[in-house]
Amino acid sequence: MGKIKSRVVRWQEAAERAEDGLSELVEIQQEYQDWRDNLPENLESSNLGSKLDEVCELDLEGALETAQEAGGIDLPLGFGRD
Numbered sequence: 808m809g810k811i812k813s814r815v816v817r818w819q820e821a822a823e824r825a826e827d828g829l830s831e832l833v834e835i836q837q838e839y840q841d842w843r844d845n846l847p848e849n850l851e852s853s854n855l856g857s858k859l860d861e862v863c864e865l866d867l868e869g870a871l872e873t874a875q876e877a878g879g880i881d882l883p884l885g886f887g888r889d
Contacts, residue, residue, distance in 0.1 A: 815882050822878035829871040836867050 812820075843859040850856055 815884065818882060819878065822874055825874040826871065826878055829867060829874050833867045833871055836862060836865065839863055 839859055839862045843856070843863055846856055846859065
């Protein structure tokens with residue numbers, strides 16, 4: 808059985824994974840936005856247009872900023888090490 812990772816290490820690794828995943832989602836969301844921007848007028852009010860709007864309206868940039876803040880936060884170490 809391996810050594811258990813500290814809370815600080817687990818936090819930092821999770822924040823990094825979140826930032827990587829959200830960065831990728833932001834890139835893909837831009838592809839959906841481009842698709843939406845080039846949608847023919849007769850499809851703008853269609854089910855497809857609604858689904859594209861739903862994807863494009865997600866605040867992924869805000870979530871990415873939060874993940875970046877989480878990765879850069881000064882975490883407590885405890886036991887008099889702070």
